[in-house]
Structures are given as structure tokens and as C-alpha cells.
Amino acid sequence: MIKIVVPGKPISKSNFKLQNIHGQFWMPKQGKHSKYIAYENTIAGHVNQQYDGPPLEGSVITIIKLFFPNRKMGDIHNYPKSICDGIEKSGVIQNDKQLKPVLLFDYIDKDHPRIEIELYESSKYNIQYSIETK
Structure with missing residues (x-):
């Protein structure tokens, strides 16, 4: 099991995409939208600082916990893309398609967003999921 902590407020990829006249989306490398690429690099840097083992092979069970400073978090479903792209950029995995399943949780921690x-290699860990009545 690998646990990585990235300090700071999570950033969503959807806030940085631009669309051209043909309807295609792209990520600019300069200007305010380039913050997303810097955020990917930040995630990759924290992964590389906190894990120095070999790259993970095969499917990887992924649990992402987002800690926001307040309730202004937007659509939490837009956050995993930036995080998964950063994990891939770190070299710990070859392709972010390996990250499955992805479990996503959100919390409020105003003092420490x-x-x-x-990350759990599926070849070494099983995942069980259940929903129970309160």
C-alpha cells in the first residue's frame, strides 16, 4: 500500500480547459490556465518524494480523499482527473487507466486542506464494498 499526501486545496481540471471553434478541448501551456499543468507537476513531485519503489503493474485500487477548506468545492467528480494525471506523470504507473476502481471521498478541514x-496493487489486495442501512 502506498499513501501520498498532497497539501493544499484540490484543483479541478474542468476549470482550466479551453474549447476551440471546432469544439475540441485543450489545455494551454501559458497564462492562468497553465496552473493546471503546474498542479499536475506538484502532485507528481509529492508522489516521487513519498514513494521511491518500483512502478506499479496492472490494475491499482485507488482511494482519493479530498479535504477542502470550506463547502465551496464544486463538482467533486472533476477532481480525480487532475490527481490521476499527476500520478501518471510521476512514473509510479505507466497509464492512469491502471487506476481502477477509484473511490472518491470528500471532507472539510479548514485548517489543513x-x-x-x-494506491493498492490489485494483484496483492482485494476490495470489498458494502452499503448498509443506518
């Missing part, structure tokens, strides 16, 4: 990422 952050992302906590847990």
Missing part, C-alpha cells in the same frame, strides 16, 4: 491518495 489536502489530498490523500492510497
Whole structure:
């Protein structure tokens, strides 16, 4: 099991995409939209600082916990893309398609916003999921 903590407020990829006249989306490398690429690099840097083992092979069970400073978090479903892209950029995995399943949780921690990422190789761990009546 690998646990990575990335301090700071999570950033969503959807806030940085631009669309051209043909309807295609792209990520600019300069200007305010380039913050997303810097954020990917930040995630990759934290992964590389906190894990120095070999790259993970095969499917990887992924748990992402988002800690926001307040309730202004937007659509939490837009956050995993930036995080998964950063994990791929770190070299710990070859392709972010390996990250499956992805479990996503959100919390409020006004004093310490952050992302906590847990990675489990599917060949070594089983996942069980249940929903129970309160």
C-alpha cells in the first residue's frame, strides 16, 4: 500500500480547459490556465518524494480523499482527473487507466486542506464494498 499526501486545496481540471471553434478541448501551456499543468507537476513531485519503489503493474485500487477548506468545492467528480494525471506523470504507473476502481471521498478541514491518495496493487489486495442501512 502506498499513501501520498498532497497539501493544499484540490484543483479541478474542468476549470482550466479551453474549447476551440471546432469544439475540441485543450489545455494551454501559458497564462492562468497553465496552473493546471503546474498542479499536475506538484502532485507528481509529492508522489516521487513519498514513494521511491518500483512502478506499479496492472490494475491499482485507488482511494482519493479530498479535504477542502470550506463547502465551496464544486463538482467533486472533476477532481480525480487532475490527481490521476499527476500520478501518471510521476512514473509510479505507466497509464492512469491502471487506476481502477477509484473511490472518491470528500471532507472539510479548514485548517489543513489536502489530498490523500492510497494506491493498492490489485494483484496483492482485494476490495470489498458494502452499503448498509443506518
